[in-house]
Amino acid sequence: NAGVMQNPRHLVRRRGQEARLRCSPMKGHSHVYWYRQLPEEGLKFMVYLQKENIIDESGMPKERFSAEFPKEGPSILRIQQVVRGDSAAYFCASSVDRANYEQYFGPGTRLTVT
Amino acid sequence: SQKIEQNSEALNIQEGKTATLTCNYTNYSPAYLQWYRQDPGRGPVFLLLIRENEKEKRKERLKVTFDTTLKQSLFHITASQPADSATYLCALGDGATNKLIFGTGTLLAVQP
Numbered sequence: 001n002a003g004v005m006q007n008p009r010h011l012v013r014r015r016g017q018e019a020r021l022r023c024s025p026m027k028g029h030s031h032v033y034w035y036r037q038l039p040e041e042g043l044k045f046m047v048y049l050q051k052e053n054i055i056d057e058s059g060m061p062k063e064r065f066s067a068e069f070p071k072e073g074p075s076i077l078r079i080q081q082v083v084r085g086d087s088a089a090y091f092c093a094s095s096v097d098r099a100n101y102e103q104y105f106g107p108g109t110r111l112t113v114t
Numbered sequence: 115s116q117k118i119e120q121n122s123e124a125l126n127i128q129e130g131k132t133a134t135l136t137c138n139y140t141n142y143s144p145a146y147l148q149w150y151r152q153d154p155g156r157g158p159v160f161l162l163l164i165r166e167n168e169k170e171k172r173k174e175r176l177k178v179t180f181d182t183t184l185k186q187s188l189f190h191i192t193a194s195q196p197a198d199s200a201t202y203l204c205a206l207g208d209g210a211t212n213k214l215i216f217g218t219g220t221l222l223a224v225q226p
Binding site: 004031033035041042043044045048055056058059091093095098101102103104105106107108 | 157160214
């Protein structure tokens with residue numbers, strides 16, 4: 001029973017490069033959430049996706065950030081032209097469906113922008 | 115705007131005692147509230163969920179209460195152990211979009 005998987009666990013990018021973070025939900029889960037945790041701050045919601053659908057992206061920065069959850073394969077959080085302020089831990093969570101509120105988190109991807 | 119407050123100071127208790135953590139919120143009417151545990155460098159681990167129409171929930175040594183009038187949840191760990199030392203996060207959900215709003219967490223240290 002694999003839990004939520006994220007890769008890579010650590011990612012170093014130079015300013016201006018692109019970062020791609022991957023998340024595979026728990027088996028049987030079809031809903032994925034992305035959260036960001038800045039140093040010394042709490043977890044902040046970014047986006048909520050179902051297969052091939054974005055349900056809520058109210059927490060996503062308007063520029064440079066995008067997310068997808070294709071029919072096949074993992075969910076991807078993509079950050080274009082990274083800046084130092086993007087350095088954070090990015091966590092993915094999954095749930096069974098919309099009515100099941102329990103969210104199970106992955107180990108996170110720690111992004112460092114140099 | 116919505117605000118969630120957890121004990122800002124770290125909580126130090128002796129092994130075997132009951133730890134009580136507080137989560138207060140304002141400007142929000144959550145449909146449910148969840149508690150998570152987070153260890154350094156790791157993702158949050160789901161512990162308990164309590165809905166707005168529930169007063170109390172238990173799971174092994176854990177107990178959560180939810181008072182929608184006081185806008186407060188209390189999280190208790192009985193017979194605490196050093197292995198319970200971690201940061202505990204409170205998170206609120208509205209049941210519409212499923213996004214969670216997290217508090218900043220309380221660091222619990224259980225001394226042997």
